[in-house]
Amino acid sequence: MTGRLAAVVAALSLLLVPGAALAATPRTSLPDIEDEVMCVECGTPLEVSQSPVANQERALIRREIAQGKTKQQIKDSLVAEYGAAVLADPQGGGVNTAVWLVPAILVPLAALGAAFAARRWRRQGAAEAPAPEREPEALDPAEARRLDAELSAFDS
Amino acid sequence: MRPRYYWPITIAAAALIGLLAYGLVAKGSDTSIDQAIADGRTVAAPVATLPRLNGAGAGSLAQYRGKPVLLNAWASWCPPCKGEMPLLERTHQRIAAAGGTVLGIDVQDDRTSALRFLRAKGVTFPSLRDRDRAYVHSLGVTGYPESFLIDRRGRIVALNRGPVTQQWLDANLPKILRTRS
Numbered sequence: 001m002t003g004r005l006a007a008v009v010a011a012l013s014l015l016l017v018p019g020a021a022l023a024a025t026p027r028t029s030l031p032d033i034e035d036e037v038m039c040v041e042c043g044t045p046l047e048v049s050q051s052p053v054a055n056q057e058r059a060l061i062r063r064e065i066a067q068g069k070t071k072q073q074i075k076d077s078l079v080a081e082y083g084a085a086v087l088a089d090p091q092g093g094g095v096n097t098a099v100w101l102v103p104a105i106l107v108p109l110a111a112l113g114a115a116f117a118a119r120r121w122r123r124q125g126a127a128e129a130p131a132p133e134r135e136p137e138a139l140d141p142a143e144a145r146r147l148d149a150e151l152s153a154f155d156s
Numbered sequence: 157m158r159p160r161y162y163w164p165i166t167i168a169a170a171a172l173i174g175l176l177a178y179g180l181v182a183k184g185s186d187t188s189i190d191q192a193i194a195d196g197r198t199v200a201a202p203v204a205t206l207p208r209l210n211g212a213g214a215g216s217l218a219q220y221r222g223k224p225v226l227l228n229a230w231a232s233w234c235p236p237c238k239g240e241m242p243l244l245e246r247t248h249q250r251i252a253a254a255g256g257t258v259l260g261i262d263v264q265d266d267r268t269s270a271l272r273f274l275r276a277k278g279v280t281f282p283s284l285r286d287r288d289r290a291y292v293h294s295l296g297v298t299g300y301p302e303s304f305l306i307d308r309r310g311r312i313v314a315l316n317r318g319p320v321t322q323q324w325l326d327a328n329l330p331k332i333l334r335t336r337s
Contacts, residue, residue, distance in 0.1 A: 040264045040289075041264065051233075052233040052234065052235065053231070053233045053264065055233070056232070056233045056265075056266055056269055057266075059266075059269075060266050060268075060269075080287075081265070081266045081267060081287060082264050082265075082266075082287055082288070083264065083287045083288025083289070083290075084288065085288055085289075102171060102172060102175050105168075106168050106171075106172060109164070109168060113161060113165065116161075
């Protein structure tokens with residue numbers, strides 16, 4: 001009885017191990033990688049490139065997906081074959097760092113500047129706005145009588 | 157009076173323009189070799205240590221000093237490269253008698269596909285791998301294939317930005333075969 005139970009447990013564990021392994025390393029897909037790598041000759045993202053070298057890159061990706069490699073392993077293979085320029089994200093130091101840093105600094109600064117400018121324009125606009133129209137003052141009774149008399153001359 | 161933000165905005169704009177200018181210059185092609193050859197001068201060929209495509213380890217053009225070399229930038233995904241390979245192989249066999257060689261530079265190419273390509277074309281001359289195009293960039297290469305004739309002193313005496321032809325080889329090969337190191 002104990003021996004039979006042990007055999008069942010062993011069989012179940014054999015069924016479960018590959019499932020657990022698959023869950024730990026999810027399979028990747030071509031579209032998942034295509035938008036993170038470049039066509040090295042065209043300088044455009046692989047997903048929109050149709051050149052011969054782009055097709056060769058896709059073939060390599062498909063081959064490695066078929067071998068069960070992870071997304072990172074495939075990206076490493078692409079770098080080994082085509083150099084770091086194959087990655088859509090700039091890597092390393094020098095100008096590549098500047099490509100990240102300059103927009104990261106300039107865009108918030110530009111947004112801040114635009115906000116300040118908008119605030120200033122709104123204040124200036126409020127200061128220069130024309131005074132609201134006032135209600136016409138009521139005529140005093142003497143002037144009203146004179147106006148009526150003058151206007152009645154046109155009635156006849 | 158200048159606004160408070162004048163200098164920060166000016167410096168930021170200058171930094172952005174500088175970055176764009178650097179990008180343009182760094183990506184631009186170098187035509188100095190073309191100009192020198194057109195003026196009848198020769199140019200020292202750039203050298204770099206690159207991994208061998210068909211073999212282990214690394215190699216360099218410097219190892220061929222003293223030999224006439226036809227340096228050819230190619231890739232297996234480049235259709236015109238396929239067309240010129242038989243002529244390059246015949247040229248390799250022809251200049252080998254004079255101690256010369258064709259030296260291929262396989263650019264931004266998947267190694268497996270490149271080796272399959274060479275086998276299919278029956279190519280026997282050696283090739284080095286320029287996986288990130290840095291070496292051929294120093295030669296002003298902008299497309300594939302491109303070829304350079306390098307004399308025994310390691311100087312470029314002729315270049316062809318496109319597929320080689322028998323006429324071009326007949327006109328220019330003697331320039332590297334007759335020079336002495």
